[in-house]
Amino acid sequence: MLRGRNGLSPVMIGRHPSLDRLLGLVEAAEVRSGDGPEIALVSGEAGIGKTRLLREFIAALPADVTVLTAQARPGSMGRPFDVVGQLGPAGDNSAATARAVLEAAVAAGRTLLVVEDLHWADADSVHFIEQVCMQAWPQLVIVGTYRGNDLSRKAPGGELVLRLERQHNVEQIRLDRLDRAEVAGLLAAIGNAPPSSGAVEAVYRRSGGIPFVVEELVRCCGPDACIDDLKTAQLPWSLDEAVRQQLGGLPPDERRVIDALAVFGDPAPFEILLDVCGLTDDRLLVALRSLATQSIVVEPEDDTFWFGHALVADAVQQQLLGRERRRLHERSFAALRAQVEPDHAALVRHASGAGQFELIPAIAREGARRYLDRGASFQALRLASEALAEAPNDPELLAVATDAAWRLEFGREALAYAQQWNANAVTDLERVESLRFIARLHHELLDADQRDFTVALLEALADTLPQGLARGRCIGAVAQLHMLARRSAAAVDWADRALADARRNGDQWLEAQASVERSSALEHLVPRDESERALLHARELARQVGDSVLECRALNNFLAIVTPHGEMGAWARSELSEAAARCGLDKLGAGMLALWEAEAAMASGDMRAMRQFVAEAGQHWSARSSEYCHQRSHLADLRIEEGLVADALAAEQEVELGGVVSEELRPSEYRVHLVAAALEGRRADAERVFSAIIALPLVPDKTHSLW
Structure with a gap:
C-alpha cells in the first residue's frame, strides 16, 4: 500500500x-506483445x-491487476535493499525474495510495480529495479x-532516472503547480461549495499552487470553517507558519513525539522513539494514536x-531552538549507536547535529569502507x-574518498x-596505493x-621496498x-614480476591483479583467441578473490577484443553490468558500458539504439578525458551513418583536438574522413585518405576492427 x-x-x-x-x-x-515492461x-x-x-491510479485499476x-x-541510501526489500515479507x-514475489505476480497476469521517491533509493535497490x-x-x-x-549527480536514484529518461519508450509525466482555476476547484471540493474569488486569491498567493500547502492552509482554519472564511481569516504566509498553527495546540506528549521524529529525520521504529x-x-502509544488520528503521523x-508528508518534518525542525535540536540529536545518536547494525550515515548526521564532531571520523572510517565494499560508492564518498x-x-578516509570518487x-x-x-601516507602500502591512483x-x-x-616514482620505490605485501603491490601497480x-x-614484464612475488608470498589478490594487467597487455602481442582466454582466466581469478573492480x-578489456554484437559480446556486457553494480563502479558499469552498447548497436545496424547509447555515454565524461574522445x-560514426557529414567531421575534430587518437581509434578516424569525402564527391580526398589507411601499421584484431 502507498504511504x-x-x-x-x-x-x-x-x-x-x-x-x-x-x-x-x-x-x-x-x-502488448513487446519485449519489456x-x-x-x-x-x-x-x-x-x-x-x-x-x-487514484491504483483505485481505478481493474481487479485483475496485482499491485x-x-x-x-531519507535514509535509504545507507541501507542495502531498503526499497525493494519492502516487496517481500x-x-x-533480500533481492531473491523480492524477485520471487515479482515473478509470481507477473506469471499470474498484469502487474503494477510502484516505487516512490527514487531520489532517495539505495544502490542495491536501484540495480534490482534496472534489471x-x-x-x-x-x-x-x-x-x-x-x-x-x-536528484543528485551520481546518487544511485539520480543515475537510474537519468538513464531511464533517455529511453524513448519511457512515459514521462511531470506534475506542475495548480493554476488559479485549479486552486478554486480544490477549495470547492474541500468545502463542498464554490469559494469566493477573494478566498481563491488569498490561498493561491500563499500556496503558490502546491496542493499540499493549499490543504495545510485550509486545515489551519479548523475542520468546521467554511471555505469563504479563508477570505477573512488570518491565513499563514508560509508552510512553516501553517505547520506552527496546526501543531501549536498539541498536548506536550504529542509535541515531544513530533519534535523527536522531525530531528530523527527518518521513519522511526517504536523502540527508537x-x-x-x-x-x-x-x-508514547497514546500520543502516536492521537497523531495518527489527526493524519499528522x-x-x-x-x-x-x-510524518504524513516529509515537508512537515522540515518545517517542525526549523521551528525548534538550537538547544532543543542538539538534545534530540544526542538522544537519536545514542539510540542508533545501540543498534546491532548501525546506520553510519545517520550516526554522522546526529553526531554533527549534537555538536560531537570529534566522533565523526571514527564512525566514518568504519561506515565509509563498508559502503564502498558493498558498492554504495556515492554514500561512501559523502x-x-x-x-x-x-x-x-x-x-583511511582519504583512501576511501579517492577510490569512491x-x-x-x-x-x-x-x-x-x-x-x-599520498602526502599523509603512513605505511608503504598507503604510499604505493596513493601513487597508483595518482598515476x-x-x-x-x-x-x-x-x-x-x-x-x-613507483618503479624506484619497487626497487627499494623489502620483500612483502607492499613491494608486490607496487610491482603490480x-x-x-x-x-x-x-x-x-x-606491462607483461612487470606483471610477470608481480606474479612471481604473489606466488612467493601467497598473495592471491596480487595474482589476480597481475593476471588482469598481463592478459590486457597481451592483446597487442598475441593472437586474439589467446588474449581472450587469458582475460577470461584473469576474470575468474578476480571472482575467486571477490574483487568486483578487478573483475570489471x-x-x-575483454569487450575491447570481441565482436560487439556477437554472443560473447552480449554476455560480457551483461556480466560487466552485474559486476559494476556490486562495487558501485559507474566508470565502467555506466559510462563505458554505454559505449560498448553503442558499438554493438552500430555493428548490428540499430541506429535508434546507437543514438540512445551514444547520448548516454556523453553524459559521463568531461572534454579532457580519453573516454570522451x-x-x-x-x-562521428553515427553522424556519418545518418548522412550528416558536417556534424561527423566536427565530432572527429574534437577527437583530434583531444590529442588521444590511439591505435584502435585511428582507423575509425580515417574511416569517417573517407566516407565523408565519398559522400561529398571529393574523389581526390577519398583516394588520399584510403592510401593513408593502407599505410597504417597493422593493429590487433579488436572490437573496433572486427566489423
Missing part, C-alpha cells in the same frame, strides 16, 4: 490527463501531488516517482512511524568527505584526494607527463600503468 496521509479533498484536481496516461499503460499491457516516471516538487495521483509498492526514505529484504526494467515482461508496468530538485522522546510505552509499516572536514589528513567518475576530485592521501588519474585526465613521472599507457612489453576491468568518435 502518506489522505488529502482533504475527496476528488483529485488538475491531474486527470496524467491519470489517463498511466491507465493507458496498464491497458496496453493487456494486449511499460515504464513511467512521475516527477514534481515536494507536495505537488505525486502520491495522490498514484492513489506491488515500495518507497524510498517483513524481515526478509527488472530489462526483463521480457510485457505484462508488467513500472511507475517511479521522484523530485527533480532532490521511546529512547528519543523519553516517554513510557503507554504515553502515519504508520508506513508495523511499529514504524513517520560520508568520507563529511568526516574529512573534521580530520582532513586521515589516510574514481569509481563515480569524479576524476579531478579523486586526484585531489589521492595527492592529499592512473593523470592518465585518465590526459596528462601523460605527470603519469609517467609518477610511474617512475607499475604493470597496470604500463598497460594503460600501451607499453605492452613492459577484466571484462571491460571515444564517445565523440562513436558520435
Whole structure:
C-alpha cells in the first residue's frame, strides 16, 4: 500500500490527463506483445501531488491487476535493499525474495510495480529495479516517482532516472503547480461549495499552487470553517507558519513525539522513539494514536512511524531552538549507536547535529569502507568527505574518498584526494596505493607527463621496498600503468614480476591483479583467441578473490577484443553490468558500458539504439578525458551513418583536438574522413585518405576492427 496521509479533498484536481496516461499503460499491457515492461516516471516538487495521483491510479485499476509498492526514505541510501526489500515479507529484504514475489505476480497476469521517491533509493535497490526494467515482461508496468530538485549527480536514484529518461519508450509525466482555476476547484471540493474569488486569491498567493500547502492552509482554519472564511481569516504566509498553527495546540506528549521524529529525520521504529522522546510505552502509544488520528503521523509499516508528508518534518525542525535540536540529536545518536547494525550515515548526521564532531571520523572510517565494499560508492564518498572536514589528513578516509570518487567518475576530485592521501601516507602500502591512483588519474585526465613521472616514482620505490605485501603491490601497480599507457612489453614484464612475488608470498589478490594487467597487455602481442582466454582466466581469478573492480576491468578489456554484437559480446556486457553494480563502479558499469552498447548497436545496424547509447555515454565524461574522445568518435560514426557529414567531421575534430587518437581509434578516424569525402564527391580526398589507411601499421584484431 502507498504511504502518506489522505488529502482533504475527496476528488483529485488538475491531474486527470496524467491519470489517463498511466491507465493507458496498464491497458496496453493487456494486449502488448513487446519485449519489456511499460515504464513511467512521475516527477514534481515536494507536495505537488505525486502520491495522490498514484492513489487514484491504483483505485481505478481493474481487479485483475496485482499491485506491488515500495518507497524510498531519507535514509535509504545507507541501507542495502531498503526499497525493494519492502516487496517481500517483513524481515526478509533480500533481492531473491523480492524477485520471487515479482515473478509470481507477473506469471499470474498484469502487474503494477510502484516505487516512490527514487531520489532517495539505495544502490542495491536501484540495480534490482534496472534489471527488472530489462526483463521480457510485457505484462508488467513500472511507475517511479521522484523530485527533480532532490536528484543528485551520481546518487544511485539520480543515475537510474537519468538513464531511464533517455529511453524513448519511457512515459514521462511531470506534475506542475495548480493554476488559479485549479486552486478554486480544490477549495470547492474541500468545502463542498464554490469559494469566493477573494478566498481563491488569498490561498493561491500563499500556496503558490502546491496542493499540499493549499490543504495545510485550509486545515489551519479548523475542520468546521467554511471555505469563504479563508477570505477573512488570518491565513499563514508560509508552510512553516501553517505547520506552527496546526501543531501549536498539541498536548506536550504529542509535541515531544513530533519534535523527536522531525530531528530523527527518518521513519522511526517504536523502540527508537521511546529512547528519543523519553516517554513510557503507554504515553508514547497514546500520543502516536492521537497523531495518527489527526493524519499528522502515519504508520508506513508495523511499529514504524513517520510524518504524513516529509515537508512537515522540515518545517517542525526549523521551528525548534538550537538547544532543543542538539538534545534530540544526542538522544537519536545514542539510540542508533545501540543498534546491532548501525546506520553510519545517520550516526554522522546526529553526531554533527549534537555538536560531537570529534566522533565523526571514527564512525566514518568504519561506515565509509563498508559502503564502498558493498558498492554504495556515492554514500561512501559523502560520508568520507563529511568526516574529512573534521580530520582532513586521515589516510583511511582519504583512501576511501579517492577510490569512491574514481569509481563515480569524479576524476579531478579523486586526484585531489589521492595527492592529499599520498602526502599523509603512513605505511608503504598507503604510499604505493596513493601513487597508483595518482598515476592512473593523470592518465585518465590526459596528462601523460605527470603519469609517467609518477610511474617512475613507483618503479624506484619497487626497487627499494623489502620483500612483502607492499613491494608486490607496487610491482603490480607499475604493470597496470604500463598497460594503460600501451607499453605492452613492459606491462607483461612487470606483471610477470608481480606474479612471481604473489606466488612467493601467497598473495592471491596480487595474482589476480597481475593476471588482469598481463592478459590486457597481451592483446597487442598475441593472437586474439589467446588474449581472450587469458582475460577470461584473469576474470575468474578476480571472482575467486571477490574483487568486483578487478573483475570489471577484466571484462571491460575483454569487450575491447570481441565482436560487439556477437554472443560473447552480449554476455560480457551483461556480466560487466552485474559486476559494476556490486562495487558501485559507474566508470565502467555506466559510462563505458554505454559505449560498448553503442558499438554493438552500430555493428548490428540499430541506429535508434546507437543514438540512445551514444547520448548516454556523453553524459559521463568531461572534454579532457580519453573516454570522451571515444564517445565523440562513436558520435562521428553515427553522424556519418545518418548522412550528416558536417556534424561527423566536427565530432572527429574534437577527437583530434583531444590529442588521444590511439591505435584502435585511428582507423575509425580515417574511416569517417573517407566516407565523408565519398559522400561529398571529393574523389581526390577519398583516394588520399584510403592510401593513408593502407599505410597504417597493422593493429590487433579488436572490437573496433572486427566489423
